Amino acid sequence: MIRPPPSLGLLDRVFRVLFPGVLFFLLNGCSSISYYSQLASGQLQLLRAREPVSSVIADPARDQKLRAHLTQSQKARTFASQHLHLPDNQSYRLYADIGRPYVVWNVFVTPEFSLTPVNHCFPIAGCVAYRGYYSQSAARGEAALQRLQGMDVSIGGVEAYSTLGWFNDPIMSSMMGWGDERLATLIFHELAHQRFYVQDDTEINESFATFVEQEGTRQWRASRHLPPDDNAQARQRARFIELVLDTRIRLEKLYAMALPPEQMRQRKAAQFERLRSEYRQLRDSQWAGDKRYDAWINAPMNNARLLPFGLYDQWVPAFAALFRQEQGDWLKFYAAVAKLGKLPAGERKAALQALANPPN
Template identity: 60%
Template sequence: MLPPLPINRFLPDRVLRHTVPLLLGLLLSGCASLEYYAQLGQGQLALLRARQPVEQLLADPAQDTTLRQRLQLAQQARDFASQHLALPDNRSYRLYADLQRPYVVWNVFATAELSLQPLTHCFPIAGCVAYRGYYQQGRARGAAALLQADGLDTYVAGIEAYSTLGWFEDPILNTMLRWNDDRLAATLFHELAHQQLYVPDDTAFNESFASFVEHEGLRQWRLSRGLPTQDDADERQRTQFVELILASRERLQQLYDSPLDDNHKRAGKAAEFERLRHDYREARDRDWYGDGRYDAWMAAPLNNARLLPFGLYDHWVPAFANLFRQAHGDWPTFYARAKAIGEQPATQRQATLQALQNTN
């Protein structure tokens, strides 16, 4: 069984994604409770039972017009993914499931009070990940409460989509259809990229690879449809926001690594989060003309666990962009070279990516 894996890039409006199978449960060790794996299996099974072939929904004139339009767009993007991006051609995202809820799973992140190291959970196939996924919000909150009682910082994040890495025929979900056209198409490219290549125990590699495929795939998708170049303003704002979070995380790491006693570290932690809020307000009012799209995220209680997802989705994107250029824009060649890097030992893989990152 795979754990619920996050799928979207983070950020209040676009970050986490991914998740879970169930028949692999027989392979699991006894390191986690049977109750936890039971809810994973039950949730995945309910999702599988909710699937319907998209082609049948599109052929049914009684179906809601908006639903049919969104599913039609998704199928066009799905065709493009296999025909032009050389991504897997299978039944994933040829099915639809309405789960009657806003999120498919809720992921629980946790850290120690004075640490940025995540509490990790290890699974066959997926490897070790920095969260646990739950199909019911109440279970996720309950798990978070137990961790808080042990003195840990926690964060519960609703996830709108996920991938089983090709173990099941993943459906388009009702939670995905509220996105705009670009994000819907980009998510399909991102998730199919995970089916193309996935390296256990290396989240930064996996998410950066899929994010590059997503970004380049979306660029080519828009070009094929005669659409203008994307407005980079939103991406620049998102990048600035992530940079604020990463800078704060770096200062916190220095604080936690310092010889100060725990009481001084706690005071420094509180001060750092106040600084982050101040820096955010300044950037919002100075550079974003008061655009408060991240206000709600920033207004919520801040802790170490809330910072964990940032940076994972973009870290090696420039390296994969350079690899794609070296492959002369040929997708099969690019995938083959990325796979070869993924098969390297972890230390060598990091060095190879760093060298690619530094390529002009």
């Protein structure tokens, strides 16, 4: 086993020393000891599993496919810092074999007749619309408890996440099923979170990171003299998201009505069936029967399953307009984004709307 370099071991020791105080601070918010204990334990296990990517690549005993994949990832990682001006640290220059398909499982919860998520607030990340669990069984247990209380619940596996620069995030084995370019886009996306993050504003955080991912990938391809991606899959995904968001709008109107619970349930179910019907018509008429979204659409449906949609791209057009306004200069763009982030929430949203929808 390769011994981690001193900096990694030091970080582990610091984490162990600080954890009791951090836990005490978190528990002042009346959160459960068991939940935060599993978060700390899971993160510590991940930190201990890290090893330098360079060591894996240099080890002939390691899987050749893994070594080749990691070699390509490091080219993208260097491009991220040198050309996209993203943080130049040890994040994604480390590798961790976590031995499972997902690093965490997120549990999303909403009331039966509402699309407003049950939020959970954390000192570093702010308020988010889910709780993360390093154990799938723990996530299922939490989901079962919420269902017993009459809530709509969804569980989603996550292959990677960012600690926002608090730790050096590794490339994880859960990410190794992706192609070289998909892995590069994720590195751009997650490093963007380290460059800019606003507490309690998921839409701006994810839209910013998605824009950096998309523009960064375009420039990454150009640097390797590859033709632009025709974005057929991206257009298909955008159309699918549009269907889901339209369903959300209809459900919000429905939930605003003062209807008896049983009638509300019937109309709610009808909206989900309409979504399925519209999807199948689109799939068969325009996508040549492509079934990439069939598994999702055919699974049991509820409010909580709709929560993640729209969060990652709502303000992408606004950031694209700002990037053009700054003439494609990454440093000027980041400075302008930082100014946006300092505005009060209402002013920030108004500024983004003005960027996305300039007057004619």
